[in-house]
Amino acid sequence: MTDPTLAADEAARAAANAFQSQSLTADETTLKLLFTEARTHYGWQDRDVGEGTLRSLYEIAKMGPTSMNQQPMRVVFVRSSDAKDRLEPALFEANRPKMRTAPVTAIIAYDLNFWEELPKLFPPNPGAQDIFKNNATAAQVNAFRNGTLQGAYFMLAARAVGLDVGAMSGFDNAKVDDEFFHGTSVKSNFLVNLGYADTSKIFRRLPRMDYDEVCETI
């Protein structure tokens, strides 16, 4: 009888080969949507974001890679006025109206105990939990690294489903943790305002570092 795991590996290789041989690249519109024309937004139209759109966003974002398939990101969508009231005191003054006017603000967080899920998420290594179980530093480094990567995938996925995005780290993480994650292993990372932008609130585009300033080939 064929080992189902080996059969799944074979099927994955065939699918990857069929996909890779198409030599696809992103078209110009997609690049504009995700990177080159997309802006960070600070003001929002009075237009709701449906639950289905948030689910579609996550379905895309979850496919981005993480080390050992750890997926430590946890997300709280802050939508109700009551929930916004709880979030507001933690924010720097200038960030409050940006959050209040957004239909939804996502708290991008990470779970320090992400490793508890590894038997499901990384079955190739049955001992994976042991790497983090008694090593708080390794757990913290991996949770923050991969949770931040997932936060970036999250923002690009939001743009992919037609949302505008405004990230914010100008807030007191300890206050947010106390209010939303008290007594848990979850920690806040940054916030992402989501909605349909009021484009009158943006500023000029700021410069990006050039290739030669940042990259070297050795």
Ligand SMILES: Cc1cc2nc3c(=O)[nH]c(=O)nc-3n(C[C@H](O)[C@H](O)[C@H](O)COP(=O)(O)O)c2cc1C
């Ligand atoms: C993780 C993160 C945190 C940020 N924090 C804040 C913030 O607290 N307040 C704010 O007004 N903008 C914040 N920004 C917005 C950045 O300044 C903005 O994305 C950057 O200048 C690029 O702008 P652009 O996308 O319009 O080119 C943050 C962006 C990121 C990605």
